[in-house]
Amino acid sequence: xxxxxxxxxxxxxxxxxxxxxxxxxxxxxxxxxxxxxxxxxxxxxxxxxxxxxxxxxxxxxxxxxxxxxxxxxxxxxxxxxxxxxxxxxxxxxxxxxxxxxxxxxxxxxxxxxxxxxxxxxxxxxxxxxxxxxxxxxxxxxxxxxxxxxxxxxxxxxxxxxxxxxxxxxxxxxxxxxxxxxxxxxxxxxxxxxxxxxxxxxxxxxxxxxxxxxxxxxxxxxxxxxxxxxxxxxxxxxxxxxxxxxxxxxxxxxxxxxxxxxxxxxxxxxxxxxxxxxxxxxxxxxxxxxxxxxxxxxxxxxxxxxxxxxxxxxxxxxxxxxxxxxxxxxxxxxxxxxxxxxxxxxxxxxxxx
Numbered sequence: 012x013x014x015x016x017x018x019x020x021x022x023x024x025x026x027x028x029x030x031x032x033x034x035x036x037x038x039x040x041x042x043x044x045x046x047x048x049x050x051x052x053x054x055x056x057x058x059x060x061x062x063x064x065x066x067x068x069x070x071x072x073x074x075x076x077x078x079x080x081x082x083x084x085x086x087x088x089x090x091x092x093x094x095x096x097x098x099x100x101x102x103x104x105x106x107x108x109x110x111x112x113x114x115x116x117x118x119x120x121x122x123x124x125x126x127x128x129x130x131x132x133x134x135x136x137x138x139x140x141x142x143x144x145x146x147x148x149x150x151x152x153x154x155x156x157x158x159x160x161x162x163x164x165x166x167x168x169x170x171x172x173x174x175x176x177x178x179x180x181x182x183x184x185x186x187x188x189x190x191x192x193x194x195x196x197x198x199x200x201x202x203x204x205x206x207x208x209x210x211x212x213x214x215x216x217x218x219x220x221x222x223x224x225x226x227x228x229x230x231x232x233x234x235x236x237x238x239x240x241x242x243x244x245x246x247x248x249x250x251x252x253x254x255x256x257x258x259x260x261x262x263x264x265x266x267x268x269x270x271x272x273x274x275x276x277x278x279x280x281x282x283x284x285x286x287x288x289x290x291x292x293x294x295x296x297x298x299x300x301x302x303x304x305x306x307x308x309x310x311x312x313x314x315x316x317x318x319x320x321x322x323x324x325x326x327x328x329x330x331x332x333x334x335x336x337x338x339x340x341x342x343x344x345x346x347x348x349x350x351x352x353x354x355x356x357x358x359x360x361x362x363x
Contacts, residue, residue, distance in 0.1 A: 020052045020053070020054070020118070020121075020122040020123075021046060021051060021052070021053040021054075021122065021123050021124075021125050022053075022054055022056060022115070022122055022123070022124050022125065023039065023042075023053055023054070023055045023056065023124075023125040023126075023127065024056045024058065024108075024124060024125070024126050024127070024128060024133070024137060025039060025055065025056070025057065025058065025126070025127040025128055026057075026059050026127075026128045026129075026130060026133070027039055027057075027127060027128075028057075028061055028062065028063055028270075029055050029057055029082055030043075030055075030076045030078075030080065030082070031063075031299075031300060032061060032062070032063035032066070032270065033063060033237075034236070034328075034329040034330070035127070035153075036063075037215075037217075037300070037329060038214075038215055038329055039055070039127060040076070040078075040080075041215040041216075041217055042215060043055065043076075043078070043080045044078050045215070047078060047079065047080065053080060053125070054080070054081045054082065054083075055080060055081070055082035055083075056082070056083060056085060056108070056111065057082060057083065057084045057085060057086075058085050058086065058108065058128060058130075058133050059085075059086055059090050059100065059101075060084060060086055060088050060089045060090035060091070060100065061088060061089055061090060062089075062090035062270065062271035063270050063271070063297070064268065064270060064296075064297035065297075066297075067089060068088050068089055070088070071088075072084050085103070085104040085105075085107040085111070086100040086101065086103050086104035086107070087100050087103075090271065092272075101132070104133070105132060105133065105136065108133065108136060108137070109136055109140075112136065112137065112140045113140075116144065122146065123146065123147045123149060124137060124141060124146060124147070124148045124149065125149050125151070126148060126149070126150050126151065126185070127151040127153070129156065129174055129177055129178065130170075130173060130174070130177065131173035131174070131176050131177045131181065132173065134177055134181055135181065138181060138184055138185075142184075147187075148184075148185040148186050148187075149185060149186060149187045149188070149189060150182050150185040150187075150189070151189050151191075152178075152182060152188055152189070152190045152191065152195050152199075153191045153326060154191065154195075154325050154326030155178070155195075155321055155322055155324075155325040155326070156322065157320065157321060157322045158171060160322075161174075179202070182199070183199070183202060183203075183204055186208065187208045187209070187210070188204065188208065188209045188210070189209075189210050189212055190209060190210070190211055190212075191211070191212065191213050191214075191325075191326055191327045192211065192213060192325055192326060192327050192347055192348050193211055193348050193351060194324045194325045194347065194348070195211075195325050196211050198325070213327035213348060213352070214327055214328075214329060214331065214332040215329075215332070216329075216332030216333060216335075217336075218336050220304070220336075221304060221336030221337055222336070223308065223336075223337050223338040223339070224304065224305065224308040225308070226305065226308045226309050227309065228309060228310070228311050229262075229264070229309040229310075230262045230263060230264040230293065230309060230310045230311070231260075231261045231262050231263065231310070231311050231312060232247075232251070232261070232262070232264070232310060232311070232312050232313070232314050232342070233264045233266065233306065233307050233309070233310025233311075233312070233313045233314065233339075234247065234263065234264070234265050234266065234313070234314050234315070234316070235266040235267055235303055235306075235307060235313070235330050235334075236266075236267050236328070236330045237267055237268065237270055237275070238265055238267060238268070238275050238276075238279060239275065242315075242316065242317055243316035243317050243318045244282075245282060246316055246318070246344075247263065247314060248263075248279075248282055248283055248286055248288060248292065249286065251263050251288050251291055251292065252286040252287065252288050255287075255288060255291055261291065262291050262292070262293070263288075263292045263293070263314075264293050264295065264306060264309065264310055265279070265292065265293070265295070266295045266298065266303055266306045266307065267295070267296075267297060267298070267303070268294075268296050268297040269297075270297065274296075276294050276296060279294070280294070303333075304337070307333070307334070307337050307339065308337060308339075310339065311340075312339065312340050312341075312342055313334040313337065313339045313340070313341050313342070314341075314342045314343070315328060315331060315341070315342075315343045315344070316343075316344050317344055317346045317347075318346065319344070319345070319346045319347075320346075323346045323347055324346065325347070327347060327348060331343070340360065341359045341360070342359075342360045342362065343359055343360070343361055343362070344361070344362050344363065345361045345362070345363060349361065
């Protein structure tokens with residue numbers, strides 16, 4: 012059988028959690044399930060250990076999901092907190108990744124790389140290997156990370172330089188791009204990348220899982236996701252404050268927290284106290300996927316409040332598909348590709 016007529020294996024290389032542990036993990040799990048359902052075999056290579064709040068991964072270094080998707084860790088199975096251990100894990104991961112890449116040469120079937128990672132130190136070896144051994148590469152580009160997300164330290168500046176080099180130059184060396192927004196597609200077309208080699212896929216949603224539950228309504232608004240500054244939580248708090256000042260009994264449930272590192276909730280509670288809405292805003296903290304569904308079903312309206320920034324223009328939130336799948340009304344700020352997919356007043360209620 013000719014080589015180009017054999018169904019290739021796909022090797023998905025990522026720094027996200029898998030198969031669970033946040034929005035990135037949810038997307039990749041659905042993506043892999045879709046690949047398998049369409050007759051493609053895929054295995055997942057995890058560049059970093061599991062990191063999702065206090066939830067610990069207790070499985071082996073090599074494992075397989077309930078859907079039959081194999082995955083393996085290159086670094087530690089659990090991501091460390093301390094800086095020197097993070098650097099140590101990174102070095103181990105890069106070494107194991109290179110060894111793993113060369114182990115692929117002996118495969119009888121052809122294969123392709125799928126890369127969901129924005130860090131130069133991992134992507135450069137993979138891209139070099141792919142060019143030497145003529146392996147095709149498909150890169151995911153989910154968003155543009157704003158410079159404010161990087162620390163001002165020397166290490167932070169190095170990471171930002173590596174990110175920009177990967178984002179603006181190394182991504183262009185891939186055979187195809189899978190981007191999450193029209194903004195990103197236009198960006199790479201502007202850099203001279205072939206438009207026909209770019210696919211826009213803003214979201215993946217498991218509609219069976221998010222099938223609506225009819226629980227008692229406990230909160231007026233619900234918000235789901237890591238409540239970072241870029242997600243506009245402060246604006247939502249101010250809106251809740253203004254509504255309650257007009258003698259309207261408006262409550263808000265915030266579902267989620269930072270997936271790794273220091274909790275965001277204490278500072279958010281301080282902001283609520285300043286606005287006098289501490290008794291109107293409730294926080295679940297970081298919860299597992301099944302609990303997110305239950306909490307959303309307890310809310311009358313679901314909100315997404317991202318400001319219009321470069322980062323939000325380029326990305327597309329996973330939570331939006333989940334919101335719609337619950338069949339609840341959705342209130343959203345007008346950012347990114349919102350007007351491409353939704354009509355204000357018909358599909359969604361938009362706010363500036």
